[in-house]
Amino acid sequence: MKFVFGPVPSRRLGQSLGIDPVPLKTCNWNCVYCQLGRTIPLTNERREYIPREEIIAEVNQALASHTPGEIDWVTFVGSGETTLHASIGWLIRQVKSLTHLPVAVITNGSLLYLPEIRRELSPADAVLPSLDAGNARLYRKLNRPHPEVSFKRLVGGLAAFRKEYQGKLWVEVMLVRGLNDSGPALIEIAAALKEIQPDEVHILQPDRPPVETWVQPPDEEGLIRAMSILGNIARVVHPAEGSFDLSGSESVVDAIVSIITRHPMREDELQRTLDKWTSGQTDAALKQLASSGRAQVVERYGVRFWSATPAHFPNKVQSQRTKID
Numbered sequence: 001m002k003f004v005f006g007p008v009p010s011r012r013l014g015q016s017l018g019i020d021p022v023p024l025k026t027c028n029w030n031c032v033y034c035q036l037g038r039t040i041p042l043t044n045e046r047r048e049y050i051p052r053e054e055i056i057a058e059v060n061q062a063l064a065s066h067t068p069g070e071i072d073w074v075t076f077v078g079s080g081e082t083t084l085h086a087s088i089g090w091l092i093r094q095v096k097s098l099t100h101l102p103v104a105v106i107t108n109g110s111l112l113y114l115p116e117i118r119r120e121l122s123p124a125d126a127v128l129p130s131l132d133a134g135n136a137r138l139y140r141k142l143n144r145p146h147p148e149v150s151f152k153r154l155v156g157g158l159a160a161f162r163k164e165y166q167g168k169l170w171v172e173v174m175l176v177r178g179l180n181d182s183g184p185a186l187i188e189i190a191a192a193l194k195e196i197q198p199d200e201v202h203i204l205q206p207d208r209p210p211v212e213t214w215v216q217p218p219d220e221e222g223l224i225r226a227m228s229i230l231g232n233i234a235r236v237v238h239p240a241e242g243s244f245d246l247s248g249s250e251s252v253v254d255a256i257v258s259i260i261t262r263h264p265m266r267e268d269e270l271q272r273t274l275d276k277w278t279s280g281q282t283d284a285a286l287k288q289l290a291s292s293g294r295a296q297v298v299e300r301y302g303v304r305f306w307s308a309t310p311a312h313f314p315n316k317v318q319s320q321r322t323k324i325d
């Protein structure tokens with residue numbers, strides 16, 4: 001399957017069947033922490049990037065091949081921005097008509113200022129937008145957005161959506177050390193959250209390789225500070241441990257590619273996940289993938305991650321050159 005994957009383990013959504021409605025890095029942001037490489041070029045164009053019937057045919061097939069207890073949520077989660085698919089509303093409604101499972105949409109939230117996007121997302125059971133900054137300057141530095149999706153539009157759109165939306169609104173805040181984990185930065189995020197009134201705030205930290213070499217996860221103090229400033233609806237969400245569905249993978253190479261295309265992983269984590277093969281088989285498969293160019297090692301904070309994302313991860317010099325101060 002090309003557009004549907006999993007179920008994969010998720011701390012908040014249990015075993016989550018993923019639907020990826022846009023091609024890799026079709027995005028109107030270029031976040032410094034993105035695990036999928038740089039967004040080149042940025043796009044803010046809404047289009048039917050993938051024929052909607054093809055996506056629904058795969059959803060149907062995936063639902064039919066799993067017993068009800070094997071999937072907890074069906075989640076739209078892109079290799080880019082999910083709401084850039086022009087038929088996102090139609091896709092959500094179709095999935096709702098196919099299953100009683102709850103449907104979640106992970107989005108950066110930048111297009112929620114548009115009334116039609118708010119209407120299209122309204123049938124979802126949970127919407128998880130991002131808010132990593134409490135002012136326009138930090139937003140530009142962290143999320144590096146397309147010029148049409150301003151900070152004012154982001155916060156205004158989230159607040160407008162909250163007023164209309166009946167489902168769960170869980171705002172995600174990705175903490176980056178030295179950027180948005182200071183007291184003043186968190187106080188500004190808290191002020192924006194007060195305007196938005198989400199049901200929950202999920203504090204995340206980069207646990208996959210960030211695109212920029214200088215991005216660091218927050219330290220313990222930063223996490224505690226975020227918890228205390230963002231209020232009692234905020235909680236830290238740690239990465240989930242659990243099993244990946246590898247039933248569609250015929251070989252260890254297929255299994256590795258199916259995981260690390262969307263979820264770059266540490267080598268030891270990959271070995272654990274692929275325990276139905278020996279570590280020798282996994283090592284040999286990784287070597288083969290690296291020599292054929294289908295996978296690359298991305299080194300961040302002294303950790304080697306494997307990624308099969310055909311996107312650009314800059315080296316230290318390139319990364320520093322584009323840093324916005």
Ligand code: SF4
Binds near residue numbers: 025031035039108
């Ligand atoms: S993290 Fe998400 S919103 Fe940010 S650049 Fe990557 S795909 Fe786009």
